[in-house]
Amino acid sequence: MGFSNLRIPKLCEFCEKPFEAKKVTARFCSKYCSEKSGKRQKQLAKEMEARQTLLEKSVSKIADIQTRPYISVSEAVTLFGISRDTIHRLIKSKKIPAINLGERLTRVSKIDIEKMFTAVEMPDKSKEIPEKPNFEVGNCYTISEISSKFYADPGTVTNLIKRNKIPTKKVGSFVYVPKNLIDKIFDGK
Template sequence: MTRYWGIYSGSSALGSNLPKANRNKLLITAIIYSIIAVFIFIIFIVNMLCYLFILRRNRLFGLTWTIVDYGRLKNGETTEKRMKGKHPIRKVCEYCGNEFEAFKSTVRYCSHSCNRKAYKEIKRQEVIALTESLTGKETKEKTVKNLSGQEYLSVSEAAQILGWCKQSVYNYCHKGIIPAIRISRRTTLIRRMDIDTLFNEIGSYQVLPVNKQKFIDEWYTLADITERYGILRHQIRKIINVENIPTKKDGTRTLAAKNKTDAYFRKKGFDDTAVNLAGWCTSSEIMEWYGMSEQAVYVFVSKYAIPKKRVNGKLFYSKQHIDKLKGNRK
C-alpha cells in the first residue's frame, strides 16, 4: 500500500486504517479549528449588534457612545473634544428660515450651501444697486441735455440745470437776480438765455464781512463769574439751573445775565467792594498771621462766608473781610 500524507490509499474509508494516535490528533485539530471559527463568528455578530444599537439609540448598556466621523476632523481633534464645554444655541437661518443649532453666536446660516447662496444674493443686489444708480445718473444727464435745447424753462427745470433746489431758484427770482415771468398762478417761466447771461458780466467776488465779537456789558461769561466770585464752572451751572438765571449762546461761549448773577451773590452776602480789593491771601498766610490751624481756617471761612476765588487751582480769600472779623494781624 502506498501512503500519502498519513492516509493509506488502499483503505475503504478515510483514515479508517490510520493509527489511533494519528486519528486523535486529527480530531483534536478539527475541533480547535471549529471552535476558533465559531468564536470569530460570535465576535462578528456582537460587533454588528453593537453598531446597530449605537446607530439606533446611541446608548448601550446604560452608557452614552460617541460616533467619531474621522473624515470631518480638524487638526486631530475629535468632535467630542471640540464640542466640550459648548452649549448649542437655537438660531434661525437668515437665508432659508429654518431653525438649527449653532455653537457660536456669530453663525448666521444653517449650512455652507445657504452661506454660499446668501453671499451670491448679496453680490447680486450690489450689482443691481450699482446698475440702477448708473441708470439714474444717465437719465438725469439725458434730461439736462434735452433741457439745454429749450428756450423757456420752468422753475423745476431751471433748478435741474443749475443743480439747485426749487426754493433757491424762487429766492433768486424774488431778488431779481434771475429774470422770470409769472404767467399764471402755478406757472413761472425763465428764459434759458437769461441763465446763460448771468455769467457774462462777472464782477469781483464779494467777500462777506466778518463781524468781530463784541463783549456784552449786560452778560457774564462763565470765566468772568469764576474769576469774580471764585467758584467752579460746574457750581455756576448748578446755580444757573436752580435760580433760573437767563443765559444765551455767543458762539461757543455761554453767557449769563449780569444783573441776576450779581443779585444772587449779593443775596448770599458777597460784598461788591471785594472785587476791587488789591490783596487776597491764602490759607497758609491766614495760619501764619493769626496763629490758626488749617482746620480752624476752613471752619472760619465757611462759617463767615469769606469771599474767595480760585487762580490756577489755588484758593485765595479776601483780606478785607478777614481783617474786619479778626482784627490786627500778628
C-alpha cells in the first residue's frame, strides 16, 4: 500500500483549532480530542435520557394532582413551577389559605393558587398610533425652557426624556424637544 503526501486543512470538531488532516474523513486533530468528543456525546445522551424520564414521571404525577382539590406544597411546586419557599411565603402572608394536618402535611387549595395565575388582559398597544414629533419653530422646548417652566432640574429633565424615549433634535448647542410630548408627561398623561 502506498504512502500519501496529502495534507488537507481542517478545523477540529472538538477544540476548533486548525490542523492538517492526512485523510478526508478526519474530524479531530488528535486522539485526545476524539476521546473527549465521544465522552461529551455520551454525557449529552445520558442527560437527555434523564430529562425524558423526569418528564414522563412529571406527566403522570401532574395528571394525578389535577383531579384533587387540595394538594401538598411539593405537589404545588411540581404543578405550578413555583419554588417551595415562595409557596410558604404566600401561605405565611395569608395570600393562599392552607390547612396544616400535621408535620409536613400542609395542604393548599389548588383553586386558590390557580386564581393567582389568572390571565391579566394587557391593553393592545398596537391600536395606539404614536404621534410624529413636530420639530417646527414654536412647537418645541429647549431643555432650559422645560426646566424653568416646570421647575425641574435640567439633569432631571434629560433623564426624563431618555426614560420616556422622547425624540430630540440637536441644533448647535440647543436640544429641542416636542412640546406636545413634554406637556403630556408633566400633565401626568
